[in-house]
Amino acid sequence: MRIGLIVNPVAGLGGAAGLKGSDGTEVQREALARGATARAGERAAAAVRALLAARPDATVVTVPGPMGEAAARAGGAEPELVAFAPGEPSSAGDTRAAVRALAAVDVLLFAGGDGTARDVLDAAPGGPVLGIPAGVKVYSGCFAVGPAAAGLAAVEFAGNTTEAEVVDLDEQAYREGRVSPRLYGTLTVPAARVRLSGRKTGSTTAAPATVEGIAREVVARMRPGVRYILGPGSTTRAVGRALGSEGTLLGVDVVADGVPIGTDVSERALLDLVDGHEVAAVVSVIGGQGFVLGRGNQQISPRVLARVDELTVLATREKLAALGGRPLLADTGDPATDARLGGYVRVVTGYRESVPYRIVPASEESVG
Amino acid sequence: MGAVGESFAKLPIEAKPPLRRFHQARWDEPIIFELSSPGRRGIGVPEAGVPAVELPAAVRRQAPPALPEMSQLHVLRHYVRLSQETLGVDVNIAVGQGTCTMKYSPKVNDRFVSDTRIAELHPAQPEDSVQGVLEIYWRMERMLAEISGLHRVSLQPNSGSAAIYTNIAMIRAYHASRGEGEQRDQVITTMFSHPSNAACAKLAGYEVITLMPDADGHPDIEALRAAVGPRTAALMITNPEDTGIYNPRIAEFVELVHGVGGLACYDQANANGILGITRAAEAGFDLCHFNLHKTFSTPHMCGGPAAGASGVAEKLVPFLPGPTVEFDGERYFLDADRPQSIGKVRPYLGVTQNVVRAYAWIMALGAEGLRQVAETAVLNNNYLQHKILQIRGASAPWGRRRLEQVRYSWEELYEETGVHSEDIGVRAADFGVHYWTSHHPYLVPEPFTLEPTESYSKEDLDEYAAILAHVAEEARTDPEFVKGAPYNQTVHKIDPTCLDDPEQWAPTWRAYVRKHLS
Numbered sequence: 001m002r003i004g005l006i007v008n009p010v011a012g013l014g015g016a017a018g019l020k021g022s023d024g025t026e027v028q029r030e031a032l033a034r035g036a037t038a039r040a041g042e043r044a045a046a047a048v049r050a051l052l053a054a055r056p057d058a059t060v061v062t063v064p065g066p067m068g069e070a071a072a073r074a075g076g077a078e079p080e081l082v083a084f085a086p087g088e089p090s091s092a093g094d095t096r097a098a099v100r101a102l103a104a105v106d107v108l109l110f111a112g113g114d115g116t117a118r119d120v121l122d123a124a125p126g127g128p129v130l131g132i133p134a135g136v137k138v139y140s141g142c143f144a145v146g147p148a149a150a151g152l153a154a155v156e157f158a159g160n161t162t163e164a165e166v167v168d169l170d171e172q173a174y175r176e177g178r179v180s181p182r183l184y185g186t187l188t189v190p191a192a193r194v195r196l197s198g199r200k201t202g203s204t205t206a207a208p209a210t211v212e213g214i215a216r217e218v219v220a221r222m223r224p225g226v227r228y229i230l231g232p233g234s235t236t237r238a239v240g241r242a243l244g245s246e247g248t249l250l251g252v253d254v255v256a257d258g259v260p261i262g263t264d265v266s267e268r269a270l271l272d273l274v275d276g277h278e279v280a281a282v283v284s285v286i287g288g289q290g291f292v293l294g295r296g297n298q299q300i301s302p303r304v305l306a307r308v309d310e311l312t313v314l315a316t317r318e319k320l321a322a323l324g325g326r327p328l329l330a331d332t333g334d335p336a337t338d339a340r341l342g343g344y345v346r347v348v349t350g351y352r353e354s355v356p357y358r359i360v361p362a363s364e365e366s367v368g
Numbered sequence: 369m370g371a372v373g374e375s376f377a378k379l380p381i382e383a384k385p386p387l388r389r390f391h392q393a394r395w396d397e398p399i400i401f402e403l404s405s406p407g408r409r410g411i412g413v414p415e416a417g418v419p420a421v422e423l424p425a426a427v428r429r430q431a432p433p434a435l436p437e438m439s440q441l442h443v444l445r446h447y448v449r450l451s452q453e454t455l456g457v458d459v460n461i462a463v464g465q466g467t468c469t470m471k472y473s474p475k476v477n478d479r480f481v482s483d484t485r486i487a488e489l490h491p492a493q494p495e496d497s498v499q500g501v502l503e504i505y506w507r508m509e510r511m512l513a514e515i516s517g518l519h520r521v522s523l524q525p526n527s528g529s530a531a532i533y534t535n536i537a538m539i540r541a542y543h544a545s546r547g548e549g550e551q552r553d554q555v556i557t558t559m560f561s562h563p564s565n566a567a568c569a570k571l572a573g574y575e576v577i578t579l580m581p582d583a584d585g586h587p588d589i590e591a592l593r594a595a596v597g598p599r600t601a602a603l604m605i606t607n608p609e610d611t612g613i614y615n616p617r618i619a620e621f622v623e624l625v626h627g628v629g630g631l632a633c634y635d636q637a638n639a640n641g642i643l644g645i646t647r648a649a650e651a652g653f654d655l656c657h658f659n660l661h662k663t664f665s666t667p668h669m670c671g672g673p674a675a676g677a678s679g680v681a682e683k684l685v686p687f688l689p690g691p692t693v694e695f696d697g698e699r700y701f702l703d704a705d706r707p708q709s710i711g712k713v714r715p716y717l718g719v720t721q722n723v724v725r726a727y728a729w730i731m732a733l734g735a736e737g738l739r740q741v742a743e744t745a746v747l748n749n750n751y752l753q754h755k756i757l758q759i760r761g762a763s764a765p766w767g768r769r770r771l772e773q774v775r776y777s778w779e780e781l782y783e784e785t786g787v788h789s790e791d792i793g794v795r796a797a798d799f800g801v802h803y804w805t806s807h808h809p810y811l812v813p814e815p816f817t818l819e820p821t822e823s824y825s826k827e828d829l830d831e832y833a834a835i836l837a838h839v840a841e842e843a844r845t846d847p848e849f850v851k852g853a854p855y856n857q858t859v860h861k862i863d864p865t866c867l868d869d870p871e872q873w874a875p876t877w878r879a880y881v882r883k884h885l886s
Contacts, residue, residue: 156863
């Protein structure tokens with residue numbers, strides 16, 4: 001079995017330094033100046049130790065130097081190295097190039113945070129990947145709960161995969177006290193759900209069957225003549241799939257009578273599509289903070305929401321549990337709209353299962 | 369010290385360590401079907417002195433049953449080995465299965481059920497020949513009606529969850545009788561209620577609405593206000609919930625549901641914290657259920673045959689499962705003429721052995737004794753909570769007073785060491801004790817749930833707390849060691865992912881052969 005390994009050597013630098021992230025060379029330099037040490041290599045080595053303990057015959061395939069080889073050796077592996085020339089200092093482009101260089105592996109492990117996951121996503125890996133959590137922000141669902149779990153899930157991979165969301169915060173906004181999570185896409189990960197990160201993350205980590213159940217419930221309740229706005233996210237996309245269309249992961253679709261009538265639409269197109277009809281909006285929770293409106297779905301604007309007769313939120317029970325009792329948040333940019341949305345919303349958690357859950361204007365809730 | 373004591377004191381016996389050393393037996397025992405050998409027999413039965421009667425062809429088996437063929441010794445050895453590979457309630461300090469901790473099952477009650485007058489009863493005997501058993505059923509029903517404050521109680525259900533299902537079946541029949549069966553298609557429950565409520569409601573065809581806890585750890589009453597309406601069939605709720613927190617507004621919950629025409633059903637599977645202190649009827653509930661194995665000391669029987677009891681207010685009496693046990697002042701009899709009954713929920717009367725055990729337990733304690741059970745259970749829990757919260761890294765979310773159990777959190781320990789609650793539980797098993805985390809999903813991070821009941825002594829609780837304190841310390845000094853546990857157990861790590869894969873399930877040997885050997 002061949003396990004690929006990539007380490008983002010600067011992941012996690014900003015955390016201990018109180019910088020809330022490590023994106024960009026300036027921030028990395030500042031973190032080092034504050035005495036921070038990178039921990040990604042150490043955590044990757046722990047994953048290698050665990051995978052070799054479970055499967056001593058596994059081959060670790062990686063790139064030379066600090067982006068893999070060092071951690072592989074520290075974890076006790078005799079790695080197979082592929083040709084690769086990283087830039088100096090290390091950058092996002094290196095991660096993408098390394099992913100492409102390691103195309104021929106069974107599972108690709110990468111140590112980093114949400115930013116690293118985005119780089120992996122950008123490189124469009126050909127096979128399943130799994131994150132070793134080593135970043136400051138780990139909101140994405142493509143990470144294992146810990147380094148050892150990542151190593152074990154990799155060597156136990158037997159072909160079953162699932163889609164996990166890649167979510168990242170705008171770090172600059174985060175430093176200024178605003179939490180602004182955004183969904184970037186999905187990665188294919190081994191379907192070892194108990195070992196996927198489930199607590200801090202707001203992404204899809206429940207069994208695929210749960211998401212299908214949610215989608216079936218939404219479809220079962222659809223009424224003729226009603227225009228359904230489907231927000232971004234893998235849960236809402238599952239609704240589109242249940243109706244037989246592909247759906248847009250990052251955009252907004254409109255469905256009527258079981259048929260898509262608008263795909264990846266703008267606010268203007270939305271307004272045209274819903275004009276003169278009964279309208280229902282179906283959105284999911286973006287990221288771990290509880291945002292349902294105003295993060296990644298700005299197309300569903302205050303003007304659109306003024307036309308919406310019924311708002312339904314989709315979330316697995318795991319996702320609601322991860323909120324730790326905090327309310328769902330609306331931040332549409334219009335305080336009056338946010339205030340009008342406040343109260344209890346129906347959150348569909350499975351087939352014929354729901355939770356009435358509190359939603360508040362984001363301005364009333366301090367998040368962080 | 370006497371002469372004998374002095375001579376013993378000189379013997380080189382090493383002092384015991386502070387924590388018990390333990391190693392579980394490990395037998396690599398095959399499945400009993402794999403031990404079968406054709407023609408092998410236990411006891412040869414001598415030929416009867418009366419002529420054999422030919423059974424009608426219709427009831428005769430076409431082929432002999434595919435049972436294992438074994439000698440008595442091999443059967444005995446097999447099951448004794450298996451019993452050594454479990455952490456049963458009779459060998460461990462079983463306070464770690466909060467929400468479902470088993471209390472001590474007094475052995476004297478086993479003598480009653482092994483008495484030939486119970487053990488050799490046939491379930492189809494004529495009523496006149498079983499007046500004593502019918503009397504026990506009738507009196508037991510009256511006692512549980514008094515304990516719950518409700519009108520009548522059925523002892524037919526096979527288990528606690530079967531009692532919950534019986535209740536939802538009666539709720540459905542009640543609304544149907546009023547022409548509202550179609551309209552009322554929603555059941556409301558709470559995240560910290562016993563999950564069988566949601567499961568049974570769903571099995572009965574209802575849509576399930578679950579209330580999350582509010583900032584105080586109580587179910588969110590505002591969410592209930594948002595959820596109730598003309599579609600509400602019932603509220604099915606546990607109180608105190610699995611957190612051990614008693615909902616002080618429970619009567620308001622019931623009123624809100626009654627206000628829209630729904631019924632309120634009280635899950636009293638675990639009544640250890642309230643026995644003799646408060647009753648379902650006092651909060652206005654229409655139905656309730658008890659697990660006889662949970663509160664009334666009978667053995668759990670590993671998922672059956674346990675025994676459950678379903679209690680109902682007067683307006684639901686017509687829907688009780690039948691036949692009911694009745695008394696006309698002179699004799700006890702079965703009444704099957706109940707046209708609105710939901711019918712039988714199991715064959716015959718119920719799990720008689722457990723009804724007899726629970727009856728004996730209640731009779732031995734009396735009303736004051738039952739109240740003392742609850743008071744001792746709460747006192748024990750307070751004591752254990754005090755001990756647990758002294759362990760660095762352990763906490764009890766919401767900081768509220770608990771009754772009979774606490775859902776604790778190892779969140780701080782996890783943040784410090786990366787060791788999960790599951791890891792702690794597996795390591796605790798190395799010391800011979802059972803430990804449980806929580807139902808899913810985990811609302812309390814890194815949860816564990818302890819419930820001492822009234823059965824366990826101060827020394828037991830001290831020992832249990834000392835084990836957890838020791839493991840927490842191990843997590844700090846050598847987290848990988850804790851994560852590598854168990855070391856002294858029958859089996860090593862189990863991959864739970866197979867539980868989500870129906871292709872791998874094999875609840876019977878036949879299913880195993882079909883799925884894995886053919």
